Amino acid sequence: MTQTPAIRNMSQMIALTIAEAMEADERIVVIGEDVGRMGGVFGATRGLQRRFGESRVRDTPISEQTFIGAAVGMAQAGLRPIVELMFIDFLGTCLDQVANQMAKNHYMSGGRVRVPLVLRSAVGCIGDAAQHSQVLTGTLAHLPGLKIAFPSSPGDARGLLVSAIASDDPVVFLEHKQLLMATIEELRYSGDPQSDRLPFRANIVRPGTDVTVVASGWMVQLAGRAADMLATEGVECEVLDLRTIVPLDDEAIVASVSKTGRLLVVDEDYRSFGLSGEIVARVAEAATCRSVSVARHCMPDVPIPASKPLEDAVIPSADSIAAAVRRMIYP
Amino acid sequence: MTATLRLIDAYAQMALMRAFEEAVGAGSARGEIHGEMHLAIGQEAIAAGVAPLLDRDDAVISTHRPHLHALIAGVDAVALLGELWERADGICRGKGGHMHLFEPGRRFMCTGIVGASLPIALGYAFERSLRAPGTVALAVMGDGAANHGTFAESLNLAALWDLPVVFLCEGNGYAISVTRETAAAGDIHRRGEAYGIPGYHCDGTDPIAVFEAASPAFERARSGLGPALVVATAYRFRGHYEGDIDHYRSPAERDRAISQRDPLVNARRRLLEAGIADHELERLDSEAAQRVNGWVAQVQAMPWPSAEQATLGVFT
Numbered sequence: 001m002t003q004t005p006a007i008r009n010m011s012q013m014i015a016l017t018i019a020e021a022m023e024a025d026e027r028i029v030v031i032g033e034d035v036g037r038m039g040g041v042f043g044a045t046r047g048l049q050r051r052f053g054e055s056r057v058r059d060t061p062i063s064e065q066t067f068i069g070a071a072v073g074m075a076q077a078g079l080r081p082i083v084e085l086m087f088i089d090f091l092g093t094c095l096d097q098v099a100n101q102m103a104k105n106h107y108m109s110g111g112r113v114r115v116p117l118v119l120r121s122a123v124g125c126i127g128d129a130a131q132h133s134q135v136l137t138g139t140l141a142h143l144p145g146l147k148i149a150f151p152s153s154p155g156d157a158r159g160l161l162v163s164a165i166a167s168d169d170p171v172v173f174l175e176h177k178q179l180l181m182a183t184i185e186e187l188r189y190s191g192d193p194q195s196d197r198l199p200f201r202a203n204i205v206r207p208g209t210d211v212t213v214v215a216s217g218w219m220v221q222l223a224g225r226a227a228d229m230l231a232t233e234g235v236e237c238e239v240l241d242l243r244t245i246v247p248l249d250d251e252a253i254v255a256s257v258s259k260t261g262r263l264l265v266v267d268e269d270y271r272s273f274g275l276s277g278e279i280v281a282r283v284a285e286a287a288t289c290r291s292v293s294v295a296r297h298c299m300p301d302v303p304i305p306a307s308k309p310l311e312d313a314v315i316p317s318a319d320s321i322a323a324a325v326r327r328m329i330y331p
Numbered sequence: 332m333t334a335t336l337r338l339i340d341a342y343a344q345m346a347l348m349r350a351f352e353e354a355v356g357a358g359s360a361r362g363e364i365h366g367e368m369h370l371a372i373g374q375e376a377i378a379a380g381v382a383p384l385l386d387r388d389d390a391v392i393s394t395h396r397p398h399l400h401a402l403i404a405g406v407d408a409v410a411l412l413g414e415l416w417e418r419a420d421g422i423c424r425g426k427g428g429h430m431h432l433f434e435p436g437r438r439f440m441c442t443g444i445v446g447a448s449l450p451i452a453l454g455y456a457f458e459r460s461l462r463a464p465g466t467v468a469l470a471v472m473g474d475g476a477a478n479h480g481t482f483a484e485s486l487n488l489a490a491l492w493d494l495p496v497v498f499l500c501e502g503n504g505y506a507i508s509v510t511r512e513t514a515a516a517g518d519i520h521r522r523g524e525a526y527g528i529p530g531y532h533c534d535g536t537d538p539i540a541v542f543e544a545a546s547p548a549f550e551r552a553r554s555g556l557g558p559a560l561v562v563a564t565a566y567r568f569r570g571h572y573e574g575d576i577d578h579y580r581s582p583a584e585r586d587r588a589i590s591q592r593d594p595l596v597n598a599r600r601r602l603l604e605a606g607i608a609d610h611e612l613e614r615l616d617s618e619a620a621q622r623v624n625g626w627v628a629q630v631q632a633m634p635w636p637s638a639e640q641a642t643l644g645v646f647t
Binding site for chain 1: 390423425426428433434435442444449450451453456458468480484485488
């Protein structure tokens, strides 16, 4: 890696990673709302337009269905677009191009067409209520044909983004808003800033013996804090960071839960009909997990409320995660 | 090199297109094709009029009624029929079927979602403008798609970015059963005016009229001046899909349209008036039928894909 400025947060890490990729491959273009002149509403594409010009880094009108569909066409035509859907909550405005075109065209073409694009999107709760705070990993993962990377730290963001850009599959790259803005010093896990091309597999960020806590994105940071608290009580959590929702590393999950005997899924997405249930199902199907205990600690099935005490009541926290573990250890 | 179109050549191509669509319809009726089928019988003059204007390196992005656009894009007819017949040697190995055809070697694809062809065409146009200036993307749509959000968005974005797109609206007057008059306020070919996009309106049952209307549209896009919109009106002879009992159109209307607005019948009459011998046109008709029958026989002998292919190929 060449000389780089000090990276203070995940948004800077993403901008740097994209710049390096664009330098190396002129087929990469960046499009989306506010990605160019402003450098992204969270700064994750800062500096790119100045460096690579308006031809390769383009601000779009508020026309998600059309500019994301255009990214599909660009990718099929041989470019490697990085397109941004500003907030994953806006998925409804472009779902056809994402679910029916981006995800399916490779399969429907009998493998003859590839869609090598990265769809970046900001997720997670920072106080913006029901239409600007969702994670929607379950919704996205349910649709066949999309890979989904969900880094839990700036270092992992780098490695997963390098892999996402290199992949010839469409990869949804989820950027948690808390991670975009938090400084590296504030984080429990910062990941390896030198990481290059992380594989799309899970990662044990903290080995343990008493319970497997499966988490993704910001929840990994909170699970880590909860694990620290619980360690002082003599409970050792194994924190498993999914890193990617699709592919889902059920092998790693099953291996860990077979060892600890307890599974706690922590998920900022809605509880029902989604990722947490899928993980429990995979464990239930595993021969080596016949007598494990399982629990889920998720966002309940409600729109995310605005008022702080209401929001605190539904979003998992380090304290609530620790409490969920204790309910499993001391029933 | 300036493109030209002779009516006799358009007739030959339309005869082949008619034979092709009728053979596919017959295959569908025999149960050899098991999904919903949308044929372009009656609309042949539009594709035939545009065909001479396409360059080999242009992109063609079509709809749920795609066969004629696939043919003018240069997709191999046997491999195309193979895909329609759901065989392993079809262009998509039996995975896509009639509404999801892909031939990357000709930059051709289609989609079963109304309006979805337009943004994707913009993407191809973007790539073409960067790497092959002078080539275009043909974005095919029906009059129903003119009311979809993607139409307005695509006109706007194509105009803003000066994309080399020709929007081709095949206006057969119906979105399944809903008439254009019920669904579209104002004139579709004028909808680009708000974005500075010229609109060309023509009789889509006359291939020469289509050619003459579309020529400046293609020239504008190729020269880097940006997108253009062509609206060619025709009549959909069959129902929306094969098997559609089409009770929402009166038999009188349909019979009148079929007798008065058949591009082949009208071209034939003009050619006879111009001195072409009737047996010459008969020869073109029978050649078309023979070629298509030969293709279909080849395709009927093709193997089916194996069951394990169903769960493979989601990712690269």
